[in-house]
Amino acid sequence: MQTPGTTSLSIAEAAEHTGLTAHTLRYYERDGLLLESVERSTSGHRRYTERDLTWIQLITRLRSTGMPIRDVRRYAALVRAGDGNEAERLALLKAHxxxxxxxxxxxxxxxxxxxxKIGIYEGKLENIG
Known part of the structure; x- marks a missing residue:
């Protein structure tokens, strides 16, 4: 449940905030890349918290720098497992x-x-003019 004062965004708002599509956000959740299930409103719509958005930003950066989905999934699983696997998390991040x-x-x-090449062309244009 949300604690008082925390942000709760719809999937459209989360998509706008993260720069991802709603489809990608649903994929991340379905594929086990998020830390936990996204909360749902009483109507069943997804509600993203600041924690969700912070995590999505991290995995977006990992993906943008070429980390394979399987490694992102493994990293997320390690974080979800809690304390005691920091050496494995560190090794994964250092390798990446x-x-x-x-x-x-x-x-x-x-x-x-x-x-x-730019320098060559700028030099040629300077000599012309």
Whole structure:
């Protein structure tokens, strides 16, 4: 149940707040990516709390940085299980961080190559004008 003063958003409001679609939010819940079942109003409609939104923001970041769904699901299961598995959570996040750092280095290299080409064209245009 909601405690007094906590936010409760409809699925449409949660979708707007998170930048995800309602379909994606339902998928996250159905696929076991959320920490707990989303609360329901007396009419049966989903009601998202600040805690839900904070967690959705984290898993969105994990997905946006390339973490596979299976790893997000595993991480969520570990968090749901509670204390005692912090070493496994840490290992999962560190492994993901390493993959992100490799991707970031690759993208940085690509960006540098683009900057070189931009410099060439800017130089040519400066010489023309």
């Amino acid at each position: 961080r390493e993959r992100v750092e490799v991707q970031l280095a690759e993208v940085t290299g690509h960006l540098r190559a683009i900057d070189v």
